[in-house]
Amino acid sequence: MKTKAIVTGHSRGLGEAIAAALLDKQVDVLGLSRRASTHLAPSDGAKLTQVALDLGDVGALTDRSLSDRIEAFCAGADRVILVNNAGMVKPIGPVGTGGAADIAKAVTLNVTGPLVLADLFQAVAAPVKDRRLLHISSGAGRRGMAGWSVYCATKAALDNHARAIKEDAVPGLRVASLAPGVIDTDMQADIRGSSVEQFPAIDQFKAMKADGVLASPTEAGAKIAAYLLSDAFGAETLTDLRTL
Template identity: 40%
Template sequence: MKRFIITGHSSGLGEALARRLLAPEHEVIGLARRRNAALDDVSRAAALPLQQHELDLSEVSTLDECFTDLLAGLEWDGITDVYLVNNAGTVQPIAVPGRQDPDEVVAALQLNLIAPVLLSNALLRHTEALPVQRHILHISSGAGRKPYSGWSVYCAGKSGLDHYTRSVGQDQPARLQMASLAPGIIDTDMQQQIRDSDPDDFPLRPQFLHYYHHGELSSADSVAVRIADFLLSGSMGCGDILDLRDMEP
């Protein structure tokens, strides 16, 4: 049995990935601030193993304790592989320095960078003595590898996540695969927030409007198919920095 822990599964790419991975031989565990009723319906109708846990990943002061307790409450007999997909994230604040809301800055760095590191650390600690293969995939962004005006906080968080991945690759923990993957431009609520942003805060807004109006956004479902195939392929290394658009379909 393979176990998949997916953050931010209540909508967007996380929901699409959870749907794709639901299978009799897979246990899917979703972590988000709210449950996804449609996923519950799918899992019940086909008797597929799904758990949903309501957890605010930006509450980093209690995140390690909450996630550790969750892991301790799971049955590990028969689990051969555990996958953690750090998908939850936020593009806010979309603003140039000096116009960024301090609370949004803190929340963004907590969700985009600190939470994935804490969850990864807790998973590796809990499974260190267990005979399971560990796989951690961070959903990153091209913004972690290229600067964008108006996205300095988002860029910093994703860049930090990429470099964390590289550094873990130097440590080479036993039985671990870890990669940071930029999935491309996906038609999700995050893109709507970008299109609704103030042009003074995000000068590239017209470019993202062009992507939308010319059908250049990937669907969450199509991206989820490719990510699921990648996870199950066993081809992930440890410390890899990847872009889905550069990978063979």
């Protein structure tokens, strides 16, 4: 069975780890990110294609060339996967401090991008019998946290998008929105770089780093890749990596 996967935000952190684990499993990967990964490499039996794309740019998302590229990549596959991983935690701070430009940028990257790509993916990959869509969500999308009103709202949007797609009951399309837990990535550095006034729970996150309890991107990526390829994928629409 030939499997191909599209991974956004593949150039670093969790996205890079997911892409690496899929390549190790002989899955062709199309990486979409503003910059190329300097660590990823094709493996025996798997191809890596990297495309420079600003997923926070509405013009880039709506350009016909993106649809054409995804359609061409999916051709010849028995199973295709889309991993909407790219995202940002900023702006951090109480309501009234985010700023219009930064809020719009976060919503475009965290919500508009994944929804547009999901729609393109289903539209052009419909001939492939086994299609799998994964949103990388967050526990923050399932509860409110002071200082994270924008981040919480955008991740909640992905969760409900997955729920609605499940209700669509499109033949051949499986969907899941997964909270990966707290992983040692650049996003965590952004969080620790905020102030207590911006993010009252900052000491908790600093302590997790100091105590060495943050999950490894490599381990999390491998577990997510295994889940993507398993028969269990999509059995639960909202899930958490720590319970898989």
